Amino acid sequence: MKYVLAIDQGTTSTRAILFDEKLTIVAQAQEEFPQIFPQSGWVEHDPNDLWGTTAGTCREVIERANINIADVVSIGITNQRETTIVWDRKTGEPIHNAVVWQDRRTADFCKELRGSGHSDMFTDRTGLLVDPYFSATKLKWILDHVDGARARALNGDLLFGTVDTFLIWKLTGGQSHVTDATNAARTMLYDIRKGCWSQTICGLFDIPMNMLPQVKDSAADFGQSRPDLFGRHIPICGVAGDQQAATIGQACFEPGMLKSTYGTGCFALLNTGDTPVMSKNRLLTTIAYQLDGKPTYALEGSIFIAGAVVQWLRDGLKIIREASETQPRAEGADKTQSVVLVPAFTGLGAPYWNPECRGAVFGLTRNSGPNELARAALESVGYQTRDLLDAMRADWTPDGASSVLRVDGGMSASNWAMQFLADITDAPVDRPKVLETTALGVAWLAGMKVGVMPAQEEFSKQWELDCQFQSQMAEEERHQKFANWQRAVQATLAY
Numbered sequence: 006m007k008y009v010l011a012i013d014q015g016t017t018s019t020r021a022i023l024f025d026e027k028l029t030i031v032a033q034a035q036e037e038f039p040q041i042f043p044q045s046g047w048v049e050h051d052p053n054d055l056w057g058t059t060a061g062t063c064r065e066v067i068e069r070a071n072i073n074i075a076d077v078v079s080i081g082i083t084n085q086r087e088t089t090i091v092w093d094r095k096t097g098e099p100i101h102n103a104v105v106w107q108d109r110r111t112a113d114f115c116k117e118l119r120g121s122g123h124s125d126m127f128t129d130r131t132g133l134l135v136d137p138y139f140s141a142t143k144l145k146w147i148l149d150h151v152d153g154a155r156a157r158a159l160n161g162d163l164l165f166g167t168v169d170t171f172l173i174w175k176l177t178g179g180q181s182h183v184t185d186a187t188n189a190a191r192t193m194l195y196d197i198r199k200g201c202w203s204q205t206i207c208g209l210f211d212i213p214m215n216m217l218p219q220v221k222d223s224a225a226d227f228g229q230s231r232p233d234l235f236g237r238h239i240p241i242c243g244v245a246g247d248q249q250a251a252t253i254g255q256a257c258f259e260p261g262m263l264k265s266t267y268g269t270g271c272f273a274l275l276n277t278g279d280t281p282v283m284s285k286n287r288l289l290t291t292i293a294y295q296l297d298g299k300p301t302y303a304l305e306g307s308i309f310i311a312g313a314v315v316q317w318l319r320d321g322l323k324i325i326r327e328a329s330e331t332q333p334r335a336e337g338a339d340k341t342q343s344v345v346l347v348p349a350f351t352g353l354g355a356p357y358w359n360p361e362c363r364g365a366v367f368g369l370t371r372n373s374g375p376n377e378l379a380r381a382a383l384e385s386v387g388y389q390t391r392d393l394l395d396a397m398r399a400d401w402t403p404d405g406a407s408s409v410l411r412v413d414g415g416m417s418a419s420n421w422a423m424q425f426l427a428d429i430t431d432a433p434v435d436r437p438k439v440l441e442t443t444a445l446g447v448a449w450l451a452g453m454k455v456g457v458m459p460a461q462e463e464f465s466k467q468w469e470l471d472c473q474f475q476s477q478m479a480e481e482e483r484h485q486k487f488a489n490w491q492r493a494v495q496a497t498l499a500y
């Protein structure tokens with residue numbers, strides 16, 4: 006039996022998962038690391054924590070699985086996207102903490118950029134909206150604020166990377182400075198049509214292009230791990246941003262197929278095939294995966310608060326002790342009350358993109374309590390998804406496309422939330438048996454590249470349904486509830 010080691014470097018923890026060639030999970034290890042909040046709206050990670058937890062969980066999982074290391078034939082890396090790291094080419098030492106995707110420090114600069122009439126150029130080339138979310142302005146910020154950084158970069162002494170690139174640099178002992186097209190597509194520096202770094206954008210930001218990594222397919226030769234790490238060289242053959250890896254893990258290979266991942270936030274990706282569909286409804290155009298030099302594009306909707314609203318009920322309001330308690334609470338909620346919660350704790354993402362608005366609750370009565378709030382919290386995730394899907398359908402609906410939404414992520418465990426999602430979108434919601442779709446996706450890329458895992462068609466056939474949720478809500482009720490949500494969002498934006 007051969008094995009593939011999948012590394013899933015996420016926003017709050019790092020996981021290593023060992024898959025066998027039949028794509029069964031053999032062992033896994035997970036480690037959290039500190040979140041650093043130097044100022045309001047700023048979020049950083051220590052890159053050495055990202056690397057330390059990666060090396061640690063990989064060693065642990067190999068030990069736990071008790072297998073011959075010679076049988077681990079490939080490594081796959083999937084990662085939190087957009088997070089920006091700059092390090093010294095000679096020493097491998099970062100010159101600043103990683104500036105995390107959630108970090109809003111460049112909001113004012115982005116506002117200026119939007120005002121300067123460049124927005125369309127950025128969107129045409131990169132598929133993205135000018136927002137602090139993406140790497141470009143974070144990288145510029147580091148070059149502008151770390152003493153001497155730009156001069157060192159110009160001199161060729163500094164390297165830039167998203168988390169995948171930094172981990173590959175570390176794993177290969179500084180031999181490979183590479184990324185894949187899905188990660189490059191999140192930097193706002195990459196021309197997703199031409200498939201190269203944009204000279205114009207780098208020029209505008211004064212970013213020396215010699216610090217950018219080489220961009221490869223998602224299944225490619227990314228280098229070999231240092232022999233002292235795991236006892237032998239292991240090739241790194243699969244890389245994809247975590248939401249793209251989940252799209253692959255959900256086998257959304259056909260145009261029109263759609264997945265939504267419910268973790269802390271929620272990210273929905275709709276496969277649009279070989280066409281980069283430009284959104285008229287403030288969604289993002291991105292690369293879903295790139296195989297054999299051929300990019301497959303997707304429309305993406307990003308919601309910043311999904312499972313995090315459940316965490317707020319637990320840690321903030323303390324009205325539940327664990328996430329699963331939201332189900333009995335929602336079931337017990339008074340049906341005559343229409344409490345609506347807009348969880349704009351850090352503003353609203355797609356399709357509103359308003360970083361300044363904050364959360365609100367509407368429709369409270371003296372009888373409103375934990376049950377009604379729990380129901381409103383779960384419903385808010387369904388409503389936000391409906392907003393995304395409506396925007397996606399308005400942008401692009403191929404003939405005969407299925408309306409099924411494939412779901413995964415921690416919150417997809419909630420039957421109540423998934424049933425409401427089917428009800429409010431009036432479409433089937435499919436939850437697969439394997440919920441580790443992110444790791445699965447990148448394990449497949451890495452295993453397929455070295456020939457120990459099935460080709461795409463066979464892999465798609467292995468996708469197995471756990472449960473399909475069908476819409477059961479009367480049209481009138483759906484209409485009424487969604488209209489209430491829309492009014493609540495407008496009031497929140499206006500506040």
Ligand SMILES: Nc1ncnc2c1ncn2[C@@H]1O[C@H](COP(=O)(O)OP(=O)(O)O)[C@@H](O)[C@H]1O
Nearest residue numbers: 268269312313315316328329414415416418419
């Ligand atoms: N049974 C449940 N009901 C509702 N929410 C849940 C349930 N189980 C987990 N969650 C939510 O899912 C999220 C964790 O999902 P996960 O995919 O591990 O997220 P991430 O990778 O972003 O850390 C948490 O925010 C948690 O509140």
Ligand SMILES: O=P(O)(O)OC[C@H](O)CO
Nearest residue numbers: 015016085086106247268
């Ligand atoms: O680490 P996650 O799972 O919260 O994913 C973060 C996304 O990649 C950000 O774009």
